[in-house]
Structure formats: structure tokens, C-alpha cells
Amino acid sequence: MTELRRPTPLDPALHKRDQFDSGEPILDEWLRRYAGQNRRRDTAATWVIADTDDLIVAYASVAMTGIDRSAAPPDLVKGAPNPLPALLLGRLAVDKRYANLGIGTALTAHVLATAVELNEKAACRAVVVTAINQNARTWWQRLGFHPFYPDDPAELDLYLLTSEIEATLRKLR
Numbered sequence: 001m002t003e004l005r006r007p008t009p010l011d012p013a014l015h016k017r018d019q020f021d022s023g024e025p026i027l028d029e030w031l032r033r034y035a036g037q038n039r040r041r042d043t044a045a046t047w048v049i050a051d052t053d054d055l056i057v058a059y060a061s062v063a064m065t066g067i068d069r070s071a072a073p074p075d076l077v078k079g080a081p082n083p084l085p086a087l088l089l090g091r092l093a094v095d096k097r098y099a100n101l102g103i104g105t106a107l108t109a110h111v112l113a114t115a116v117e118l119n120e121k122a123a124c125r126a127v128v129v130t131a132i133n134q135n136a137r138t139w140w141q142r143l144g145f146h147p148f149y150p151d152d153p154a155e156l157d158l159y160l161l162t163s164e165i166e167a168t169l170r171k172l173r
């Protein structure tokens with residue numbers, strides 16, 4: 001396997017994304033067509049893991065968000081304003097050729113560490129994600145994320161409190 005670089009912000013002039021194939025065409029298309037645009041407009045930041053030829057192997061897009069209290073579970077809402085401040089992990093995808101090597105987990109760990117930093121500087125109560133499907137929901141839960149409504153098997157919105165991140169990162173290491 002080729003050597004991989006540490007997570008870095010997407011550089012559209014450097015990183016090659018044409019061949020990126022996560023098995024989810026919507027996520028591949030977003031990386032190719034919209035990641036740069038979102039960065040220029042300051043609406044989403046995309047972080048990538050690339051190989052030494054600058055081919056993208058995995059990416060995550062993140063943005064600040066506000067969660068409506070009325071749609072959130074009690075431990076997210078307790079003592080928090082409306083909307084409550086959170087970091088949205090909007091998209092995460094790993095190229096199929098690099099699946100199951102811990103790369104998705106490593107990139108998530110990087111985003112969680114970012115949430116801890118943001119929390120110190122500007123307050124961020126949680127990281128939230130919307131799983132792309134039921135399999136992905138299971139994947140997020142394996143990392144410690146909680147579904148907004150655990151009793152609803154179709155629920156795809158999940159969260160991890162920033163106060164839980166340090167313990168989660170310890171388990172992932």
C-alpha cells in the first residue's frame with residue numbers, strides 16, 4: 001500500500017479527485033463539483049487524506065451549524081440556547097480501494113479534534129452527522145455517536161457531545 005499523508009485542507013490545484021470512488025456517487029460528485037465552491041464561499045471546509053501522488057483517498061466536509069432545540073434529545077438541549085452551537089460533519093467518504101484500513105476512523109478523529117479546538121475558542125456543544133443510510137448509521141454508532149431518536153430505526157441524524165470526544169478519541173487510538 002502506498003504511503004498516505006496527514007489530513008490537510010483540500011487544495012483544488014493540487015489534489016486529484018477525478019478517480020475518487022467511495023461507492024456512493026453522490027459523495028464522489030460532491031467532492032468533484034462542489035467542495036471547492038463551498039470552500040470559496042466559506043460554507044463548508046473539506047479535509048482530505050491523499051497519497052504521495054496527491055490522489056485523494058478520503059475526504060470529510062465540515063461546517064458550523066445550529067441545532068434547533070425542539071428537534072434535539074434532552075442531553076443535547078440541557079442548559080443550551082436555541083439554536084445550540086454544533087459542528088456539522090456533512091460528508092465523509094473513503095475510496096473503496098482503501099476501505100477497512102482505519103482511514104475513515106482516522107479522518108473522523110481529526111474532525112473530532114477540530115471540534116474540541118473550536119469549542120475552546122468559540123463554543124461547540126456537539127458534532128452532528130446525517131448518516132447516508134442504515135449501514136452508515138451503524139458505522140457512526142460504532143464510533144460512539146448517538147441517534148437523535150434511538151427508538152426510531154429509520155433515524156439517520158446522530159450526535160456526539162464535545163464533552164464525550166476525549167474519551168472517544170482515547171478508545172480510537
Ligand SMILES: CC(C)(COP(=O)(O)OP(=O)(O)OC[C@H]1O[C@@H](n2cnc3c(N)ncnc32)[C@H](O)[C@@H]1OP(=O)(O)O)[C@@H](O)C(=O)NCCC(=O)NCCS
Nearest residue numbers: 022092093094099100101102103104105131132135136139
Ligand atoms: C463508511 C466509511 C466512511 C468507512 O470508512 P473506512 O475507512 O472503510 O472505515 P474504517 O476502516 O475506519 O472502519 C472499519 C470498520 O467499520 C466497518 N465498516 C466499514 N464500512 C462500513 C459500513 N458502510 N457500514 C457499517 N460498518 C462499516 C468495518 O466492518 C470495520 O469494522 P471492524 O473494525 O469492527 O472490523 C466508508 O466505507 C465509506 O466511505 N462508505 C461510503 C460513504 C459512507 O457511507 N459514508 C458515511 C458517511 S454518511
